[in-house]
Amino acid sequence: MGAHAHSETAAITPDPSGMPATDASPGTQPALAPHPQxxxxxxxxxxxxxxxxxxxxxxxxxxxxxxxxxxxxxxxxxxxxxxxxxxxxxxxxxxxxxxxxxxxxxxxxxxxRHPLTRAIMVKPVLSDRFKKVVPADQPWMTKGMLKPTGFEPNAVGGPLTPDEHAEERERYSVENSFISRIEEAVKRFTNGRRMHQDSHKVFAKFMCFGGFEAGANMFQGGMTREQLKKDGHSKKEIDDILTYYGVSERVKESFYAQEDGTEEKASWVVDFEGLAKAFISDPFMYFWDWYEKEEVKNSVQVLRSFYNYLLLHDVCTEYDDQLRAARKICDQAEKEFAKLWVVDVSLPGAFNTACSTLYGGNYTGLYKTAGDASADDPDAAWMTVGDDIGLSRKEADMIFKAGIAAHGTEAQFKRVNNSSVDGTSGLKVVSSQKIGLEVVGVVLPDSNATELYAATKSRYGYVDAMGKLVCKRWNVPYAPPSDLPASLNFPKEQELEFLVEAEVLEYCYPGIKMEAIVKELDIGISWIDSIDAMFPSFYTFVPNEGARVWKDPGPPTAWMERQEKKKKGNQVAVTAEAGGNDQPGAGEGQGQVDEEADFSDDEPD
The missing domain is CATH 1.10.10.10 (Winged helix-like DNA-binding domain superfamily/Winged helix DNA-binding domain)
Structure with a gap:
């Protein structure tokens, strides 16, 4: 656009470049009058x-x-x-x-214009309201992803108006069923937060694990919140239309049956603390990287935010104590997982590995170095100078004997000292079991043990000071029953002690649970041969996943009835051949069927 036909010539004013400004030309603005202040x-x-x-x-x-x-x-x-x-x-x-x-x-x-010439005396503070910086290591982050989500540690809901407060008191009244209150709370909780992909995965898995079903409302027709708002729907109507989570029908039936008194034994109960323990210590550890500090922090914050919402809005005041306890489990998980991963990667430790190497365990024959690897060895392709796997028999023998000298009895030391290095004579393995262990105590090396280890290490260089990890038997919930004879089983009341490096023991704490293979020598020394799984102290097993998808068996089909009839006929025949004895036949009551029975004509309907 050009200048007006009869415009006045602009006044000459100082220019930032130091040169005087020229007259206003087409497309430029007149110079500003100075600010009065x-x-x-x-x-x-x-x-x-x-x-x-x-x-x-x-x-x-x-x-x-x-x-x-x-x-x-x-x-x-x-x-x-x-x-x-x-x-x-x-x-x-x-x-x-x-x-x-x-x-x-x-x-x-x-x-x-110039850098500071004085030392900074305070720590710079930047409020999230003023500046958002994309992390240098996450250039894919967008401004939208940097906006508050509602899952921040200090995030709370906005202030309620008197009308909203009155509405909430009516909605979350204890006179209403717990099912309706918790469904409404979950709906409002999810609608009031921006769920990124990671937080959505955690919350969805947590809801389904706790007896909810996830899925968009079938009547929404794919419409977004903005489209529904344009169509004149109120906020409450939109929330109802976009409902994503609801308590499963199986859980509702069980809960209402308990309320009505028609179900004697509860198949589903409300236990916020138990569910928090079970979810974080089981499915979370299976599906997420629980050894990553930030992942644990962000994931448990999703649960913590949900508990805070239920407490803040008085959704289920009868369970407030449970909610506070569940919130503490989130705090406990952050602290424990930071230590647990160190223990997980460090065990079974040098002494246990030495025992395994010498006496036919998981580490026997595993020793290999890059210098010894031949071209025909499949491991040589990825091994480099300085790599080593396992312990040599010489190293294992020294670590084993140092442990017995520091912590064993005189009789045990004599037996060990007289045994051969190759493990072919002297000591024998008398027990090997896959069992659960729970840490009940940690014993650091005393001064005598410390001095002995220091002397040994100064001479050989690879023996670290060790203390004792004291454990008791723990029943692994999902483990099959053991069929070993009683003579080969570790007594359940017996405490087992394992030698572990002192630097690892500093991260151990009572309550840690593990599923491991434990072996014992004939001198009364036990060792952890391998570890299959590690769990925090609050580990809890609940059958929620199986119960949620369980379907009651229907009536028997015609094919099943024919098989049952033929089975009973075979049992009668066996009884008759035995001389008419009134005792049940070999198969009766034991689910057995005559091996010669012909089922070729009885295909399932």
Whole structure:
């Protein structure tokens, strides 16, 4: 666009470049009149960015990158209490062009002209309201993904109006069924939060594990919240239409039957604490990287936020104690998993590996080094100089004997010292079982053991000081029954002690559970040969996954009835051949069928 036909010539004003401005030409704007309070603005902003103030101003340091060098938007500065009285941002910027402390950059930003000459005396603080920075290691993050989700540790729901509060009290009244209250709470909880992919996976798995079913409302027709809003639906109507989670029919039937008194034994019960323990210690450890600190932190925060919502809105006050206990489990998980992964990667440890190497265990014959690997060895392709697998028999023998010398009896040491290095004579394995173990105590090496290990290590270089991990038998919930004779079983009341490096014992704590293969020598020394699984102290097993998809068997089919009839006929025949004895036949009551029975004509219907 051109200038107006009879426009006045623009006045000549100082230019930031130091050259006088020329007359206004088509497409340019006339120069601004000076701000009436330019001197006050200049003096205040110069003070904000001065060496004397900035090194003590945590907030402004955060806005300027932590060291005062980054540009900052003018709107941040004019939001300061002493700057709010100054209006017209364009004129404020124009006034700041005369500053010797700051300079105008990038249209509406200002920046210090020179780096700070004084040491920063405070830790820069940056509120999420003012600045969002895409992490350097996550360039794929978008501004939308950086927005608050509602799962932040300190996130709470917005203040309720009196009408909303009254509505909630009616909706979550204890007179209403717990099922209706929890369904409504889950719906409102999910609708009030931005669920990223990771948090959605955690919450969906948690809901289904707890007896809910997930799926979009079949009547929504694929319509979005925005489309429904345009069609005139209220917020409550939209929430109902977009409902995603609901209590499964099987759980509802069980719960209502208990309320009515028609079901004597509860098949589903409300237990927030138990469910938190079971979910975090079982499916979460299976499906997620529980050894990653950030993944654990973000995942348990999803559960913690849900419990906070239920408590804050008085959804089920009769279970408030359970909710607080469940919230503590989230805190406990963060602390325990940080230690548990160290224990998981460190066990069974040098002494147990030495026993396994010497006496036919999991590590026997595993020893290999890169220097010994031949071209025909399949392991040689990936092994490099310095790699080693397992222990040599010489190393294993030394670690084993050092452990017995430090912690064994005199009789045990004599037996071990007289046994051959190759393990072919002297000591024998008398028991080998796959059992559950629970840590009940940690015993660090005493001064005598420490001195012995120090002397051995100074001579051989690969023997570390060891203490004792004290365990008791733990019944693994999903383990099949053992068919070993009683003479080969470890007594359930017996405490088992295992030698473990002191530096690993520092991460062990009572309550850790594991499923392991434990072997015992004829001198009364037990060792952990291998570990199949590791669990935190709050590990809880519940049959929720199986119960949720369980289907009651229907009536027998015609094919089943024919088989049952033929089975009874065979049992009668066996009884007759035995001489008419009134005792049941070999197959009766034991689910057995005559091996010669012909079923070729009886295909399933």
């Amino acid at each position: 330019a001197e006050e603005i200049l003096r205040q902003v110069d003070f904000y960015f001065s060496d004397e103030n900035l090194c003590h101003d945590a907030h402004l340091l955060g806005l300027t990158g932590g060291d005062g060098t980054d540009p900052v938007g003018l709107h941040h500065i004019t939001n300061f209490s002493k700057m709010r009285k100054y209006k017209q941002p364009a004129k404020i910027l124009d006034a700041l062009r005369q500053s010797e402390v700051v300079k105008v950059v990038d249209k509406r930003k200002i920046q210090r």
